[in-house]
Amino acid sequence: MPSVIRPDIESLGFSGINKIATTALEDPEVIPLWFGESDIVTPDFIRQAASAAMDGGKTFYSYARGQLPLREALLAYHRRVYGLSLDPDRISVPGATMTSVMITCQCLVRPGDEVILVSPYWPNIRTCVQIMGGHPVDVRLEEGPERWSLDLDRVVRAITPRTRAIYVNTPSNPTGWIMSEEEGRALLDLCRKHGLGLISDEVYHRNVFSGAVAAPSFLTLAEPDEPVFILNGFSKAWAMTGWRIGWMVAPRHLAEPIAVLAEVNTTSAPAFVQYGAIAALEQGEPFLQSFIDRCRINRDLVFQTLGAHPRVELLRPEGAFYAFPRIEGVTDSLALATRILAEAKVGLAPGYTFGEGNQAHLRLCFAIRTERMAMAMERLCAVLDQLD
Structure with missing residues (x-):
């Protein structure tokens, strides 16, 4: 059968x-x-905030895009770290960062589409593309002599009529490479020229060794309604891997569709976990x-x-x-x-x-x-x- x-x-x-x-x-x-x-x-202060929220009855369904206090804390965080005043409709907290990755692929990838993956890359992104019926296309970073680097000409050569989006992770898992602002601007201009979506996994944005507050981000380059999805989370900076909570900054006009996708993927992030995330943002430096x-x-x-x-x-x-x-x-x-x-x-x-x-x-x-x-x-x- x-x-x-x-x-x-x-x-x-x-x-x-x-x-x-x-x-x-x-x-x-x-x-x-x-x-x-x-x-x-x-850390204790994060666990205590979540525990207090749980003890206070924050155990019910929450908003699909995240509770307002957390989204407001994220707005304040982006102002502090990047000097940006983001449109509130761009920020969603649908659950784990992995959920944001899947939602982004659901927004962009149709069966038969190609997605260029700047490699080496975290393997789950390849699987997400495949689950959506898309085809991953690897474009490998140049290795050495002193650092990893992106050859934009290789990305250009990988673009075909079936290319739908480009994925990049910076700072990079597994290489530790950080894309410069100049490299990011060139990659975004390339996406604009070819009408491509851009998926930027920035979950290691604070894990930098140069002394900078954060790594360069497409947040400072992209316009509010461009098809640019910036994915982030609490796991790596604040030792919260088991909490399964992250956020995404997406095109402004997709606020409601992302809420619908969040609803069918996870319903919502656990309410009490979100209060632990607020504590991380406000007290975690x-x-x-x-x-x-x-x-x-x-x-x-x-x-x-x-x-x-x-x-x-x-x-x-x-x-x-x-x-x-x-x-x-x-x-x-x-x-x-x-x-x-x-x-x-x-x-x-x-x-x-x-x-x-x-x-x-x-x-x-x-x-x-x-x-x-x-x-x-x-x-x-x-x-x-x-x-x-």
Whole structure:
């Protein structure tokens, strides 16, 4: 009997991250560097705000685009960080940042459309495009000599009559690359010229090592009704990965359609969680700065240890909290990550899952406490010493 399930859904499989992590998620001996999170419990002031909201009865359905106090706090946050007075209709809090990604793809991608993905990229964006019946088209960043960089001519060559949108993540997971304002302006002008949507994943906007308040953002470049979707969230800056709450800044005229999409995807973000998010925005700067300091120390540690290994090529990350080393002679990153997990009890993500051309790479998150990070680097380098 023929299957009634869409073939492209039946063929979905785990990303390389989950292929590794699900095999040893509960092993206490493993130092887990596979996911994009630290080992810091969400700060007390955030947890207490959410707990107080729950105790106060904030346990009912909420607004599909987020409660007004949170959206007002986000308006104030954007004024403080970017000097912008955004139209309130542009901000929505539909649930997790992942929900915002899916809603954006639902807005832009039709069956048969192509979406250019600036790679290496977080693998879930590729899956979202595929779920919508679209076709991902990789355009890889240039690797080196000093930093990752975007060759706009390669993006131009990838555009076809079927191209619908361009996706870029800056600061980048997994490379740590940060797009400059000049590069962003050129990419936006290209989208305008060809009538393309732009998806900008800026969830690591505060995780920068230059001393800047935030990374350059398309918020300062795009007009209110352009097809530009800026995706953001609370997970990475305020240690809230398990809370599943993020926000999006979208074209002004889509406020109601986005509310409808939010309603059918998640109904609403949990009300009490939103009050924890308000606390993060209003009280979170000291925590955020201490977390950036920790990640900067760990980045330098990784660069001085793993980056000095003779089998490794590593560009210094400018933001986020990942390293993406290339391992000389490696052609199967999943096999190498599996071996490192078995022999060293260090959990890494295989490079192939971040797009084409990354089979020689591994991704590691350096957000955990420095002592464990040093132990992980020692174990990892010991395995690399034994490679043929």
